[in-house]
Amino acid sequence: MQSFDVVVIGGGPGGMTAAMTLNQLGKTVAIVQAEHDSIGGVCLNRGCMPTKSLLKAATAYRYAKQGDKYGLNLSAEKVDLQRLRTIVDTDLDALRGMIAGMMGQAQVEVFYGFGSFQSAHEVMISQADGSSQVIRGEQIVISTGSETVELPFAPFDGQHILSSDQMLQNTEIPEKLLIIGGGAIGCEFATLYHTFGSEVTVVEALPTLLPREDQEAGRALQQAFEAQNITVKTGVKVEQIKVEGGKVRVKFDGIDTAEVVDMVLIGVGRRPIIDNLNLDAAGVVIERGAVKVNSAMQTNVPHIYAVGDVSGGVMLAHAAEVAGQMLAKNMVEGTSVSLADGAIPRVAFSHPEVAGIGASKESDGIRSFTMSVVPNGRSVVDKVAPAFVKLFVEEESSVVAGGIIVGEAATEMIHELALAVENRLTLEQVGKTVHAHPTHSANVATAVHMFR
């Protein structure tokens, strides 16, 4: 039986980063990678990267459709999703090549197959043809990631009722698309299909879009969506979804008239992948559907750890990546560090973009200041809506506790605030920093200077 210092089950951002860092720290490492994905996990294969590739095409398409706004004579033929998919595949191949290179340098051994526990130290790798082998790990990392959640009354059919995974394989632009779930995934697909010509409705059960964010920000995004003719229904629960004669009838709680659309995307969340892992064989305990870990990312079995989506939490690639580095140190150096939620930037690559860091709600000792419309010459010449900026500040110290931005370049701009939050800089320290003209980042300075 092949034996390694560490066996990592799942090669997404968390597992891969942990594996490479462990290897740098002198450990022999194996990654077990299920065949439904390549190394890179959901992020690379079915998440961040393919959506960003499509969103880039959407950006180009939006410009071409709005030539008049810029004084240009541009034209755009209807989008061919089949063609876009070949572009996405080329991108993903390039990304897989980058990762293969890194893995090669790191001397991490990759086993393809489905990994499950045979015992607390043994991982079985099963192939589709029924064959299998077992490898041993002195320590084991569970990083199997997450999968899309189905609505119990509306199973995915890949044609009319789709998961985000299926939506990435879709080659038809529906005339009417209804998106259930107004989180980052729902909002990104809303931007995508709206840009490509679908009539899009986003339905969110909670009171605002991006329900984990500050409600004012969610409403700012809603207004921006509505100004583009994306329909948004918040505080509305879906009761029934029925496919009839090629259309989908969606009934809402307490509303008489049903919506009839061509396609429904279910984006109501993701859940850890723990089924079939045979955690019992290792004695690993789960809690609320996720692998239970302590502040060192250690499970109840001391030599078994979990990182990334499989242990619940924010489920973001960059969080898993940083956590993977921390985990490697915990495992080798015996430290006990993990990533605080407040340190993780939250981003939605919708149009407009939304990005937040740190505090997202008012609470004791925190004061907030909102500029719904930040005056900025750059938004005028760029012909984009002015940004929304909200800042959260510790009342006593004036330390920046968090911020949220809705607008052009928000996902880049947020890093200035992330640096401030992480290093406990005050409003004054951000405010005295000169911001270049004419940039979108100047909005941060404006909000800081206007803070009352």
Next chain:
Amino acid sequence: MQSFDVVVIGGGPGGMTAAMTLNQLGKTVAIVQAEHDSIGGVCLNRGCMPTKSLLKAATAYRYAKQGDKYGLNLSAEKVDLQRLRTIVDTDLDALRGMIAGMMGQAQVEVFYGFGSFQSAHEVMISQADGSSQVIRGEQIVISTGSETVELPFAPFDGQHILSSDQMLQNTEIPEKLLIIGGGAIGCEFATLYHTFGSEVTVVEALPTLLPREDQEAGRALQQAFEAQNITVKTGVKVEQIKVEGGKVRVKFDGIDTAEVVDMVLIGVGRRPIIDNLNLDAAGVVIERGAVKVNSAMQTNVPHIYAVGDVSGGVMLAHAAEVAGQMLAKNMVEGTSVSLADGAIPRVAFSHPEVAGIGASKESDGIRSFTMSVVPNGRSVVDKVAPAFVKLFVEEESSVVAGGIIVGEAATEMIHELALAVENRLTLEQVGKTVHAHPTHSANVATAVHMFR
């Protein structure tokens, strides 16, 4: 004679900001605004803003020309510069409206006409028809800005040999455009006209483009330009420029063959506007062509100050703006603060963008680290060249002393580094900040983590 606490000569970013801040601090303020510009100065009327409006159109046009890259069928008709100018004018009108609103709120009185000193406390405002009036200021601020520099052997003719001001009025896309001067202005116009279809050559007398920046960064931009088929000649001096039969012959020092082009843009720099100000009547001293000021932005005449381009230095709108605020405080509160060059972000909105902050050269006690090609999945899905990032760090303290980025979104990303430099954060403090995936800003984290 009308009398004010402060008379400000010139309503660009420096003068305007000083005026509004002085007014907030309780002073009565007048601005004298020459008629060749509206309030807003070069930045609004003939600099940052119109170029950014055009560069935005160029971005849209570039996308439309490169549809294949994104899997889209897009097309673009030849750019009509006349039509673009109406778009630019609409943008500038909107910006002037924003400023008029601010000025109105601030109760700053605006006098249109050419301002010059009649005495140390009196400013004469002359009209084109020969009429004039005189107003009095207890204190006076000189903020008349800068103007484009002509080459002695090649006077601007507005048709074949153009200043950047004239280039903004130009309505012909030349087949061949030669740009003399590889600074930010030259590089932005190179991007603009290359995108619009001109065959562009940039000639810089010094060894690299953006000669005030680190040479590696200048060479990175040169490579990126060359990859787009923009010709770059560095270390080459222009000897002679002659207009012959509708073409321009440009001879270079030590090179036998002349270049024959349709249009030449001279972008070799800007100089303070001090002619006709009658500084002698006030006794104000100049030094190397600029109004001489001390560290409180005060001239040799204690109640007369100067701010922005007219006093030399970096000549950037955002520097003048912040300096204007500082000046107001110096004048009212007797402080003696001014803006350190190292605190001012330096930006070029070329394609790719370039942005720098703080140290730009290696020197004693400073260590640098260059990543010429930062691996980043986002550049793959965005189909843009990977970024160049160079960091400067204080050897003893590990404090970030500066950085320079060449690549997509550089002008926004630079603000994270600006915050770090301004607040003396260390590499470690920047490195522990989580960067969102997949963003261009992640390049900063990568460079920090790889720093050797």
